[in-house]
Amino acid sequence: xxxxxxxxxxxxxxxxxxxxxxxxxxxxxxxxxxxxxxxxxxxxxxxxxxxxxxxxxxxxxxxxxxxxxxxxxxxxxxxxxxxxxxxxxxxxxxxxxxxxxxxxxxxxxxxxxxxxxxxxxxxxxxxxxxxxxxxxxxxxxxxxxxxxxxxxxxxxxxxxxxxxxxxxxxxxxxxxxxxxxxxxxxxxxxxxxxx
Amino acid sequence: xxxxxxxxxxxxxxxxxxxxxxxxxxxxxxxxxxxxxxxxxxxxxxxxxxxxxxxxxxxxxxxxxxxxxxxxxxxxxxxxxxxxxxxxxxxxxxxxxxxxxxxxxxxxxxxxxx
Numbered sequence: 001x002x003x004x005x006x007x008x009x010x011x012x013x014x015x016x017x018x019x020x021x022x023x024x025x026x027x028x029x030x031x032x033x034x035x036x037x038x039x040x041x042x043x044x045x046x047x048x049x050x051x052x053x054x055x056x057x058x059x060x061x062x063x064x065x066x067x068x069x070x071x072x073x074x075x076x077x078x079x080x081x082x083x084x085x086x087x088x089x090x091x092x093x094x095x096x097x098x099x100x101x102x103x104x105x106x107x108x109x110x111x112x113x114x115x116x117x118x119x120x121x122x123x124x125x126x127x128x129x130x131x132x133x134x135x136x137x138x139x140x141x142x143x144x145x146x147x148x149x150x151x152x153x154x155x156x157x158x159x160x161x162x163x164x165x166x167x168x169x170x171x172x173x174x175x176x177x178x179x180x181x182x183x184x185x186x187x188x189x190x191x192x193x194x195x
Numbered sequence: 196x197x198x199x200x201x202x203x204x205x206x207x208x209x210x211x212x213x214x215x216x217x218x219x220x221x222x223x224x225x226x227x228x229x230x231x232x233x234x235x236x237x238x239x240x241x242x243x244x245x246x247x248x249x250x251x252x253x254x255x256x257x258x259x260x261x262x263x264x265x266x267x268x269x270x271x272x273x274x275x276x277x278x279x280x281x282x283x284x285x286x287x288x289x290x291x292x293x294x295x296x297x298x299x300x301x302x303x304x305x306x307x308x309x
Contacts (some may be wrong), residue, residue: 015232021215022224040223047231055235131212134205153202154209185200195201 002039009059017062018047025070031138032074036078042077042152046070067155067165071072071147130193137187143179149184 009017024189030040046069054065138146144166151162152173160175163170186193249261296302 011232014235015228016224018228018231023216023221024209026216026220027209027213027223039211040220040227043224044227047227048234051235053230053236092201127208127211131208134208135212150209154206179201181202184205186207188200195204 008053009057013059014055014062015049017059017104018050019064021063021066022047024065025152028070029074029147029152031135032143033077035131035140038077042070042073046073047107049073050135063155064157064161068070068167069149071151071165071167098181133188133191133193134184137184140187141183145176148173149180152177 025043025046026039028044030036030085033039033042046066048112049069050062050066057065086185138149141149148162149165151157151165152159157168159173166173185195293302
């Protein structure tokens with residue numbers, strides 16, 4: 001029986017796609033915003049936008065669309081943060097005289113002997129150390145370089161797809177990727193790691 | 196100095212990192228996915244006259260086919276009766292204007308020529 005509804009990506013297909021992409025999307029957002037809750041919010045927003053606006057697209061189109069939405073959502077966060085920090089700076093400059101009396105030194109006291117953050121149980125493992133180092137170096141990369149590097153080499157998008165997802169030219173993608181690779185290699189080599 | 200990085204090795208490491216996410220994070224991602232799927236857009240091929248019941252057998256629609264026909268019939272009946280009332284009113288109005296003109300001796304020449 002013909003139903004008047006055409007679903008190019010079925011609910012199951014979309015679910016499988018999101019299940020496969022959500023972890024990497026979360027890590028990408030986390031590298032960008034460095035806050036777990038915000039990263040989760042960004043991924044949730046991106047998933048919702050994809051399902052609402054492009055839920056009827058074919059399965060092959062979903063990876064590109066999702067990456068585009070994810071990167072735009074991350075950029076939107078940056079913009080909002082910029083505006084917020086501008087207002088915070090403005091307001092704090094107006095109220096700074098009153099805040100000094102309310103400062104509690106215990107809030108910022110460093111407790112060196114009793115470190116509340118437990119060490120990773122597998123910190124002795126080379127793989128875990130390498131993971132932490134690479135993630136830290138990725139976080140240090142400029143946003144556009146990190147974006148290009150992750151899309152190109154982690155998401156396996158080609159140069160044209162990466163350019164489309166980032167909203168820039170293929171030449172820019174190549175430049176960003178080259179610089180990111182160079183910076184990462186130099187940083188890892190400085191720590192005695194050669195990949 | 197020329198630096199080079201094995202990107203496939205980095206990919207492998209990043210994949211292992213993504214596989215080690217905390218259970219509470221995975222739970223939140225699962226919830227986010229479910230929420231997104233509830234809002235999945237579907238493509239509706241609804242023709243212009245779908246409201247008349249010709250939407251390719253979409254029988255699950257709350258607006259059933261007989262109901263649409265009744266509404267359409269009522270609409271047409273209203274149009275016909277409206278047109279009829281307006282025609283009667285306009286005719287009566289014309290006659291009464293001529294009557295008044297005759298009574299007040301204001302009949303224009305062209306009315307007498309008819």
